[in-house]
Amino acid sequence: GEDVEQSLFLSVREGDSSVINCTYTDSSSTYLYWYKQEPGAGLQLLTYIFSNMDMKQDQRLTVLLNKKDKHLSLRIADTQTGDSAIYFCAESIDTGGFKTIFGAGTRLFVKA
Amino acid sequence: DAGVIQSPRHEVTEMGQEVTLRCKPISGHNSLFWYRQTMMRGLELLIYFNNNVPIDDSGMPEDRFSAKMPNASFSTLKIQPSEPRDSAVYFCASSLKQGGQPQHFGDGTRLSIL
Numbered sequence: 001g002e003d004v005e006q007s008l009f010l011s012v013r014e015g016d017s018s019v020i021n022c023t024y025t026d027s028s029s030t031y032l033y034w035y036k037q038e039p040g041a042g043l044q045l046l047t048y049i050f051s052n053m054d055m056k057q058d059q060r061l062t063v064l065l066n067k068k069d070k071h072l073s074l075r076i077a078d079t080q081t082g083d084s085a086i087y088f089c090a091e092s093i094d095t096g097g098f099k100t101i102f103g104a105g106t107r108l109f110v111k112a
Numbered sequence: 113d114a115g116v117i118q119s120p121r122h123e124v125t126e127m128g129q130e131v132t133l134r135c136k137p138i139s140g141h142n143s144l145f146w147y148r149q150t151m152m153r154g155l156e157l158l159i160y161f162n163n164n165v166p167i168d169d170s171g172m173p174e175d176r177f178s179a180k181m182p183n184a185s186f187s188t189l190k191i192q193p194s195e196p197r198d199s200a201v202y203f204c205a206s207s208l209k210q211g212g213q214p215q216h217f218g219d220g221t222r223l224s225i226l
Contacts, residue, residue: 030212042116042203042217043155088155092212099168100215104154 004103006089011109018076020106022089025070030098032065034074035088037105043088046074076108084110114138116218118204124224130192133221136185137206145215146179146189147203155203161187162209194225 003025012018024032029051035043049056049063049072056063062075076083086105092098117136125131137144145160159169164181172179176195181187191198201222205215 031214033214035217040219042219043205043215045214045216048214092214094212098209098212100212102155102157 004089004091004101006087006103006106008104009107009109011111012079013111014079014081016079018074018079018083018108018110020074020076020087020089020108022072022074022103023070024072024089024091024101026091026093026101027070028093029091030094031092032063032072033088033090033092033100034061034063034072035090035102037086037088039085046087079108079110081110081112084108116204116206116216118202118218118221120221121219122222122224124226125194126226127195128193129225130190131194131198131223131225133189133202133204133223135187135189135204135218137187137204138216139185140208141206141216142184142209143207143215144181144187145205145207146187147205148200149203149220150200158189194223196225199223199225 006022033048034046036046037043047058060077064073086107088105089103092100119134142163146158149155158171159179161181179189201220203217203220205217207213207215
């Protein structure tokens with residue numbers, strides 16, 4: 001079946017690194033995404049990785065993909081209080097058309 | 113560039129009333145999605161369109177919910193009659209259809225049914 005799982009909460013201290021993990025079940029994933037949702041706003045695309053890549057780095061963000069274990073992670077270096085938000089993992093799967101499956105979101109708390 | 117535009121941002125109405133939510137996708141995007149977000153159920157896909165045609169409406173909770181996309185730049189989600197359990201934030205998103213392109217979300221409509 002199609003499922004994306006994430007832990008619900010993560011708490012880190014300002015300046016530390018945050019690592020948000022995600023597992024997915026469908027091996028036909030083409031793209032995997034990380035979205036950020038701040039209070040009162042929609043989901044904002046942070047970064048995405050194509051399924052034939054292992055890693056993608058974008059400034060403070062590092063995405064690691066282990067396709068064998070169907071595991072995706074997002075590392076935020078030097079976490080700031082402004083990074084406090086809900087982070088959603090999502091996968092795009094080819095079902096004839098393309099369907100995006102979202103996880104339940106990980107709420108990141110950053111303590112000053 | 114303008115993103116996905118939703119209106120209204122907030123809606124408060126009494127149960128039994130008809131509610132219409134509106135969405136303008138990003139120009140050039142040919143897929144449009146309606147989601148509902150609640151604390152209890154998270155983010156749920158209600159329906160999506162490709163090239164203005166509804167493809168999958170299996171997430172629409174009941175016959176009280178209906179969605180239309182009369183043209184490439186406009187879609188509506190209607191609830192009639194509304195009930196308190198419909199209270200949620202409703203998001204519209206759009207994307208290019210091909211190749212698993214990422215979805216771009218509007219800021220949502222916060223709906224409260226009293």
